[in-house]
Amino acid sequence: MTETKRQRVVIAGGGTAGWMAAAAFTRTLGRQVDVTLIESSEIGTVGVGEATIPTLVFFHKLLKVNEQEFMAATNATFKLGINFENWKDLEHAYLHAFGVTGKDCWAAGFQHFWMRGLKEGLSSDFGDYCLERKAAEAGRFAHLPNNGLNYAYHIDATRYAAFLRELAEKEGLTRIDAKIEDVTVREQDGFIESLTLDNGQVVEGDIFLDCTGFRGLLIEKALHTGYEDWSHWLPNDSAVAVQTESVDDPIPYTRCIAHDAGWQWRIPLQHRVGNGLVYCSNYLSDEAAIDKLLSNIEGKPLNEPRVIHFRTGRRRKQWNRNCIALGLASGFLEPLESTSIHLIQQGIVRLLRMFPVDGVIEEDVNEFNAQADFDIEHIRDFIILHYHVTNRTDTPFWRHCRQMDVPASLRHRIDLFKKTGRVFREGSELFDDSWQQVMIGQGLMPESYHPIVDSMSREELEGLLTQIRTQIDRTVDKLPKHQDYLSRFGQ
Numbered sequence: 069m070t071e072t073k074r075q076r077v078v079i080a081g082g083g084t085a086g087w088m089a090a091a092a093f094t095r096t097l098g099r100q101v102d103v104t105l106i107e108s109s110e111i112g113t114v115g116v117g118e119a120t121i122p123t124l125v126f127f128h129k130l131l132k133v134n135e136q137e138f139m140a141a142t143n144a145t146f147k148l149g150i151n152f153e154n155w156k157d158l159e160h161a162y163l164h165a166f167g168v169t170g171k172d173c174w175a176a177g178f179q180h181f182w183m184r185g186l187k188e189g190l191s192s193d194f195g196d197y198c199l200e201r202k203a204a205e206a207g208r209f210a211h212l213p214n215n216g217l218n219y220a221y222h223i224d225a226t227r228y229a230a231f232l233r234e235l236a237e238k239e240g241l242t243r244i245d246a247k248i249e250d251v252t253v254r255e256q257d258g259f260i261e262s263l264t265l266d267n268g269q270v271v272e273g274d275i276f277l278d279c280t281g282f283r284g285l286l287i288e289k290a291l292h293t294g295y296e297d298w299s300h301w302l303p304n305d306s307a308v309a310v311q312t313e314s315v316d317d318p319i320p321y322t323r324c325i326a327h328d329a330g331w332q333w334r335i336p337l338q339h340r341v342g343n344g345l346v347y348c349s350n351y352l353s354d355e356a357a358i359d360k361l362l363s364n365i366e367g368k369p370l371n372e373p374r375v376i377h378f379r380t381g382r383r384r385k386q387w388n389r390n391c392i393a394l395g396l397a398s399g400f401l402e403p404l405e406s407t408s409i410h411l412i413q414q415g416i417v418r419l420l421r422m423f424p425v426d427g428v429i430e431e432d433v434n435e436f437n438a439q440a441d442f443d444i445e446h447i448r449d450f451i452i453l454h455y456h457v458t459n460r461t462d463t464p465f466w467r468h469c470r471q472m473d474v475p476a477s478l479r480h481r482i483d484l485f486k487k488t489g490r491v492f493r494e495g496s497e498l499f500d501d502s503w504q505q506v507m508i509g510q511g512l513m514p515e516s517y518h519p520i521v522d523s524m525s526r527e528e529l530e531g532l533l534t535q536i537r538t539q540i541d542r543t544v545d546k547l548p549k550h551q552d553y554l555s556r557f558g559q
Contacts, residue, residue, distance in 0.1 A: 078273030082107030085395025094239035162509030167200030489514030
């Protein structure tokens with residue numbers, strides 16, 4: 069029996085993307101691959117992606133990460149959702165929670181029952197029927213049996229990279245502290261052959277992961293893959309970030325506060341708060357954005373505000389030749405729904421499933437790229453939804469977002485929900501219950517509901533709605549305060 073050659077995986081760049089990939093490959097395919105990561109301690113990382121979604125919990129289970137050790141190392145807090153303030157209207161807020169709202173039946177989602185209840189004066193706010201939302205609003209959290217409470221984390225991204233680095237190095241990863249000066253591409257097939265570093269070292273590999281951020285040193289500068297610009301749908305192109313001291317106990321949700329030309333985030337960690345302002349430079353200058361952010365923070369700033377410019381979109385191929393782009397090198401969607409780390413892990417897990425043990429296969433590359441396109445396009449549509457479906461017309465930015473054309477795929481979802489109240493999950497797309505939460509939260513109300521709802525008597529419907537709310541309220545009442553639970557679990 070011929071022994072399979074160990075594949076040489078070279079990761080260009082560290083940061084969240086590089087070290088997530090390093091930890092995943094060394095802890096799952098460590099016997100089949102040799103992993104080398106190249107990063108320069110002189111080059112900083114963007115490192116503001118500090119809010120996550122529940123898929124990270126399962127990624128950590130794949131890597132056999134101890135949750136308490138991870139939370140202590142990253143000063144993490146628990147996250148149950150995102151509170152959207154001033155998005156539908158000024159002074160209006162709703163919480164997009166990670167859980168399922170109500171109870172569906174085989175023919176119709178819960179929103180149909182809720183709509184009839186609303187018509188007959190039986191329903192309260194849509195979010196009252198979601199456990200995660202009620203727990204978040206009450207500032208409570210605990211692990212429940214059978215994943216009874218869906219959650220994610222707020223993390224210190226820099227500490228997270230350091231935590232993953234330690235895991236990967238224990239598994240035998242080789243780290244080289246150097247800058248990449250040149251990329252050698254083979255003439256015969258266009259594959260990357262090696263990287264030349266500023267210390268003179270040449271690193272050869274079979275598979276190269278581009279985690280070099282917006283620069284895309286491998287996927288773009290060497291392979292000229294191309295970039296698809298989505299700024300006509302997502303016009304924000306800048307962000308300014310600053311960290312502040314904590315002035316109160318951390319809440320178990322992210323705050324997304326819309327402003328005149330974009331939105332502001334507040335992400336509570338155990339030891340500080342991450343703050344940022346996302347904006348469109350056509351409507352707000354960098355200087356004005358810094359002033360706006362600093363005038364809307366709580367607590368003393370811990371660092372100087374840092375401005376980041378970006379262009380929303382994606383590489384035309386995530387996998388090109390023997391190079392796979394991860395993180396910012398693969399494209400960028402603003403962090404409105406905290407999907408940046410999710411897209412990194414999706415790329416990693418997808419590559420692990422299709423790993424080219426015997427060389428790159430075109431069919432794998434095509435399938436990988438098709439799945440990657442599917443993932444990011446659906447997330448793109450979901451983010452556009454927040455901007456386009458709004459009552460706000462008070463500033464040029466919001467008038468533009470409300471009036472702009474949107475992708476046909478999103479237009480279909482909006483029209484279908486408006487006319488029928490129906491939402492269908494397509495394939496393995498990320499968001500499910502989230503669509504109706506956000507559409508209703510943004511003010512899009514269905515014009516009708518499914519006729520199967522009328523098979524229930526008024527008394528039966530009232531009983532169903534009351535039962536769901538009562539069960540949720542009883543569960544929330546038994547949960548400890550988020551800070552109390554953190555003190556016992558995550559410190």
